[in-house]
Amino acid sequence: FRGGGRFSDRGGSRGRGAFGGGRFSYGGEGDRGGFRGGGRGFRGGGRGGDRGAKRGTPRGHGVARGGMRGGKKVFIEPHRHEGIFVAKGKEDALVTRNLVTGESVYGEKRISVDDENGAKVEYRVWNPFRSKLAAGIINGLEHIHMRPGSRVLYLGAASGTTVSHVSDLVGPKGVVYAIEFSHRSGRDLLNVAKHRTNIVPIIEDARHPHKYRMLVGMVDCIFADVAQPDQSRIVAVNAEHFLKNGGYAVISVKASCIDSVAAPEVVFAKEVDALRKQQFTPREQVTLEPYERGHAMVTAQYRVQKKSS
Numbered sequence: 001f002r003g004g005g006r007f008s009d010r011g012g013s014r015g016r017g018a019f020g021g022g023r024f025s026y027g028g029e030g031d032r033g034g035f036r037g038g039g040r041g042f043r044g045g046g047r048g049g050d051r052g053a054k055r056g057t058p059r060g061h062g063v064a065r066g067g068m069r070g071g072k073k074v075f076i077e078p079h080r081h082e083g084i085f086v087a088k089g090k091e092d093a094l095v096t097r098n099l100v101t102g103e104s105v106y107g108e109k110r111i112s113v114d115d116e117n118g119a120k121v122e123y124r125v126w127n128p129f130r131s132k133l134a135a136g137i138i139n140g141l142e143h144i145h146m147r148p149g150s151r152v153l154y155l156g157a158a159s160g161t162t163v164s165h166v167s168d169l170v171g172p173k174g175v176v177y178a179i180e181f182s183h184r185s186g187r188d189l190l191n192v193a194k195h196r197t198n199i200v201p202i203i204e205d206a207r208h209p210h211k212y213r214m215l216v217g218m219v220d221c222i223f224a225d226v227a228q229p230d231q232s233r234i235v236a237v238n239a240e241h242f243l244k245n246g247g248y249a250v251i252s253v254k255a256s257c258i259d260s261v262a263a264p265e266v267v268f269a270k271e272v273d274a275l276r277k278q279q280f281t282p283r284e285q286v287t288l289e290p291y292e293r294g295h296a297m298v299t300a301q302y303r304v305q306k307k308s309s
């Protein structure tokens with residue numbers, strides 16, 4: 001596809017890493033902090049790893065709260081996606097700068113470093129076994145369509161694990177409208193939002209965006225993780241209400257929730273076709289193995305403006 005990122009089935013069982021050098025070792029779903037060597041290493045494949053390095057990003061060394069096995073000193077480097085960083089030690093990790101210093105959201109490890117002025121800056125480890133967006137980033141998404149200052153509509157916010165990292169990413173000048181239907185998960189989401197002023201928690205059904213249209217403004221990006229058979233329709237109806245022309249959707253597709261019989265690759269292709277019919281132009285696709293089986297991350301641009309001849 002022209003005009004944007006690549007659209008291909010990348011990142012299979014040995015997904016392409018987004019970092020040059022180092023190996024990433026996360027312990028799996030049961031390891032709340034990661035770093036226990038149970039995960040599989042990923043080779044560097046990212047481009048432009050120094051992007052953002054001249055923006056005053058802390059590159060000092062520090063100590064991981066809770067400890068990182070194999071040594072305590074950790075160096076922070078900017079990731080090619082603005083607002084995301086890499087903690088480099090004996091084991092490398094994806095991290096975001098903590099918007100609320102001193103607080104964890106779901107038991108994740110925190111890393112404190114000194115910036116160039118000697119001030120403490122804290123980062124939170126972003127475990128791809130706990131977050132599909134993190135898995136997509138590590139498996140090679142070239143564009144996530146979120147950056148500091150972005151306005152994001154998050155469908156399927158659950159208890160706020162990934163939402164909290166998106167909150168870190170967009171920063172105080174951005175906003176995350178977090179939609180969650182389950183009242184049980186919604187309670188956890190509300191607690192996360194109490195400490196993060198850039199999260200607007202909304203306990204409502206994403207199938208009915210008219211019910212929260214007075215709470216949500218126009219957004220740059222929709223992130224969807226709703227795991228429903230009609231997910232493409234849910235994304236489309238929210239895009240019609242809130243997504244700016246030329247904006248993007250980043251969608252986590254769980255094959256078994258759409259068709260439990262067909263092969264995942266067939267389901268992914270059908271979802272892409274469904275998006276095309278809803279005024280989206282597909283841009284990228286990566287699978288999320290080994291972090292999530294039978295999942296893919298798809299990005300698509302909404303109502304692409306045609307160039308006048």
